[in-house]
Amino acid sequence: DDLDHLETFSQSPMADIEVSLSDSSKIRFEVQSGYTGTNDIKKHKVEEGKRVFKRQGIRSYVIHFDLFNGKAAVVDISEIDDQNLNYKANSRFEGQIVFSIPPEAFRYKLQQTPPAFKDLIY
Numbered sequence: 001d002d003l004d005h006l007e008t009f010s011q012s013p014m015a016d017i018e019v020s021l022s023d024s025s026k027i028r029f030e031v032q033s034g035y036t037g038t039n040d041i042k043k044h045k046v047e048e049g050k051r052v053f054k055r056q057g058i059r060s061y062v063i064h065f066d067l068f069n070g071k072a073a074v075v076d077i078s079e080i081d082d083q084n085l086n087y088k089a090n091s092r093f094e095g096q097i098v099f100s101i102p103p104e105a106f107r108y109k110l111q112q113t114p115p116a117f118k119d120l121i122y
Contacts, residue, residue, distance in 0.1 A: 018058070026058045030077075033065040039106075040098035041075065043087055049077035061121070064101055071106040074120040 018028045030045055041062050049060030059078040066072065085099040105122035108114050 026056075028052065028058055028060040030060065030062045031065075032062065033067055035067050037066065037068040039064055039066050039073070039101040041077070041101060043097040043099070046077045046080055046082075046085075046099070050079065053078035065110070066106060069106070070110045072108040072110060072120075073101050073105040073122055074107075074117070075101060075105055075122050 016029060016031050018026055020026050028049070030049075032041075034040075041064070045062065052058050052060055059076060062075045062077055064073045064075065087097050087099050089097055102122075107120050107122065114120070
């Protein structure tokens with residue numbers, strides 16, 4: 001997201017943060033939250049994650065906080081199969097194409113100690 005000029009703030013499909021791991025590999029995170037119990041990921045975020053993985057071998061994860069239900073999901077979008085996604089237009093996102101995060105992806109309840117990262121990934 002472009003935070004350099006707040007008057008022209010814009011969101012981009014690029015991940016919010018890229019982390020270098022001790023083994024010299026990298027991973028990327030997109031952090032988002034939902035406040036209404038409806039939890040979606042925009043298609044262009046998925047396409048960017050897949051493109052980065054294909055070109056650079058860097059995995060991308062969406063960390064989605066469902067604040068309405070007190071849960072969080074970590075969705076690996078690096079190799080996600082578009083045929084298994086139910087894309088739809090979402091009027092809350094200016095009609096952008098999104099897919100709903102399935103309930104089984106929410107593996108962390110915010111009031112509990114989080115499990116290991118590998119156990120959170122959907």
